[in-house]
Amino acid sequence: MSDVYVVGVDMIKFGRFPERSVPNIGAEAALMALDDAGLSIKDMQAMYCGNLGQANAMVGQRILQEIGQTGMPVVNVANACATGATAFREAWMSIKAGMYDVVLAVGVEQMGKGLLGGAGNSDGIPKEGLLGSGTMPCVFAEAGMEHAKEHGTTFEQFAKISVKNHHHSTMNPKAMYQIETPLDDVMNAEMISYPNTKLMCSVNVDGSAAAILVSEKKAKELGMARAVKVRASAMASDPYTDRDLVMPDVNACTRLAAKDAYEQAGVGPEDINLVELHDCFATAEMLHYENLGLCKDGDAGKMIDEGHVELGGRVPVNVSGGLLSKGHPLGATGIANIYEICTHLRGEAGKRQVEGAKIGMTHVIGLGTACGIHILEKNS
Amino acid sequence: MWRNVTESRPLPVVDYLKIPEKGEPYLEGYRCKKCGAIFLGERNVCSKCFARNEMEVIKLSDYGKLHSFAIVYRSFPGIDVPYVSAIVDLEGGGTIKGNLINIDPDPDKIKFDMPVKLTYGDALGRKDKEGNSYLSYFFEPA
Numbered sequence: 308m309s310d311v312y313v314v315g316v317d318m319i320k321f322g323r324f325p326e327r328s329v330p331n332i333g334a335e336a337a338l339m340a341l342d343d344a345g346l347s348i349k350d351m352q353a354m355y356c357g358n359l360g361q362a363n364a365m366v367g368q369r370i371l372q373e374i375g376q377t378g379m380p381v382v383n384v385a386n387a388c389a390t391g392a393t394a395f396r397e398a399w400m401s402i403k404a405g406m407y408d409v410v411l412a413v414g415v416e417q418m419g420k421g422l423l424g425g426a427g428n429s430d431g432i433p434k435e436g437l438l439g440s441g442t443m444p445c446v447f448a449e450a451g452m453e454h455a456k457e458h459g460t461t462f463e464q465f466a467k468i469s470v471k472n473h474h475h476s477t478m479n480p481k482a483m484y485q486i487e488t489p490l491d492d493v494m495n496a497e498m499i500s501y502p503n504t505k506l507m508c509s510v511n512v513d514g515s516a517a518a519i520l521v522s523e524k525k526a527k528e529l530g531m532a533r534a535v536k537v538r539a540s541a542m543a544s545d546p547y548t549d550r551d552l553v554m555p556d557v558n559a560c561t562r563l564a565a566k567d568a569y570e571q572a573g574v575g576p577e578d579i580n581l582v583e584l585h586d587c588f589a590t591a592e593m594l595h596y597e598n599l600g601l602c603k604d605g606d607a608g609k610m611i612d613e614g615h616v617e618l619g620g621r622v623p624v625n626v627s628g629g630l631l632s633k634g635h636p637l638g639a640t641g642i643a644n645i646y647e648i649c650t651h652l653r654g655e656a657g658k659r660q661v662e663g664a665k666i667g668m669t670h671v672i673g674l675g676t677a678c679g680i681h682i683l684e685k686n687s
Numbered sequence: 688m689w690r691n692v693t694e695s696r697p698l699p700v701v702d703y704l705k706i707p708e709k710g711e712p713y714l715e716g717y718r719c720k721k722c723g724a725i726f727l728g729e730r731n732v733c734s735k736c737f738a739r740n741e742m743e744v745i746k747l748s749d750y751g752k753l754h755s756f757a758i759v760y761r762s763f764p765g766i767d768v769p770y771v772s773a774i775v776d777l778e779g780g781g782t783i784k785g786n787l788i789n790i791d792p793d794p795d796k797i798k799f800d801m802p803v804k805l806t807y808g809d810a811l812g813r814k815d816k817e818g819n820s821y822l823s824y825f826f827e828p829a
């Protein structure tokens with residue numbers, strides 16, 4: 308099987324674009340990725356497009372209606388917050404399978420404002436606030452409190468994650484926000500679901516990201532200077548755990564995918580130079596330090612207290628600003644993460660550059676549950 | 688003269704809440720005879736061990752302990768906040784989610800593993816389109 312390389316990747320600056328259409332937002336990133344690769348839409352042999360909000364409305368084909376209707380096969384995918392990673396992974400698989408040499412993956416989302424999740428059932432009466440809360444800030448607060456129960460993790464430690472990611476985003480011009488949020492501001496912000504305050508919740512934004520994946524043969528033809536090798540592409544659904552039918556389990560699923568990813572890549576957590584992981588809430592990021600093996604179980608609090616996950620630390624996490632400050636356009640997030648890692652591996656990340664980065668990891672998780680992990684390596 | 692007496696009984700808020708003609712309401716679980724996994728709601732196949740047609744119907748306990756929680760300050764419009772959203776492990780197995788009531792919504796007052804008891808009561812006055820009342824369950828400190 309051929310190795311797979313990313314030769315073009317980009318994302319738009321995340322923001323709010325209510326006046327634009329979903330395909331129009333996606334088309335912009337697709338064109339940027341093509342330009343980054345120095346390729347034309349005519350060179351693409353297939354397209355995988357990730358979007359949630361219009362999952363039944365042929366977003367991929369509508370993007371091509373804006374940028375070039377070549378007749379190539381298009382597959383639209385939806386997989387909750389793992390949607391973008393799924394589109395990327397399907398593109399990777401199609402090259403692995405030997406079907407194609409050059410494939411386009413796009414992720415795009417246009418978000419409404421307000422709370423995600425927990426919409427009432429159509430029959431009977433609404434259950435929100437009656438049988439607990441199905442809102443995402445609450446679901447991830449409950450997951451964080453489980454960690455607090457087992458390891459004594461504090462509200463302040465969770466809040467520090469948000470301080471870190473907001474700080475990182477001040478160095479990322481493509482993030483939604485570039486504002487410092489000191490610890491007091493984070494802890495005293497409006498409480499949404501304890502222990503997640505408003506500044507500990509990801510930002511609903513519109514956005515898109517795209518990548519051009521190619522076979523090794525094609526990469527050599529195009530020139531390897533900026534090519535990034537995909538060392539692993541792993542995906543897992545939630546294995547049975549005792550509570551997962553009432554408490555979505557983001558831990559078991561991530562551990563399963565991480566194990567697979569490390570095995571595929573033949574590397575361990577100690578080899579990873581930076582990580583973009585799914586900080587949909589500050590409480591979630593804490594869990595994934597352990598789930599991804601970046602530290603021992605129970606040491607996640609220390610990771611943030613001792614600065615190991617900051618830019619300049621042992622394994623910087625979410626130097627893009629993460630979903631907390633860069634923003635979280637659901638279907639685009641999984642490819643925007645890949646853009647961030649590739650940018651560091653190419654040495655093009657400017658002020659937030661992780662010096663000497665050779666291997667990076669992306670992680671997304673969509674409740675329901677889907678976990679996607681990619682390990683990417685600088686071409687040497 | 689014959690008179691139609693329709694006593695208006697509340698409907699269960701979820702299908703695993705059972706309201707017997709006589710006696711107290713309770714929660715019903717489906718337990719896999721092969722592996723012991725407990726599920727809420729009727730099913731024939733076990734998603735843990737994949738056994739088919741090995742499910743038995745059980746009555747879940749009204750007692751348990753608090754596994755995890757969150758204090759909800761922002762919910763959908765019209766819903767009273769703050770309230771405690773709680774995950775409870777029941778004695779004898781099964782985990783359910785609901786509101787923890789009769790406790791201050793204060794993280795210092797709510798203790799992990801604290802014993803809780805199920806209570807049953809009207810679903811906070813919520814009615815469906817036909818005007819039916821519902822019976823729900825809640826947790827309170829035991």
Ligand SMILES: [Zn+2]
Pocket residue numbers: 719720721722723724733734735736737738
């Ligand atoms: Zn079973």
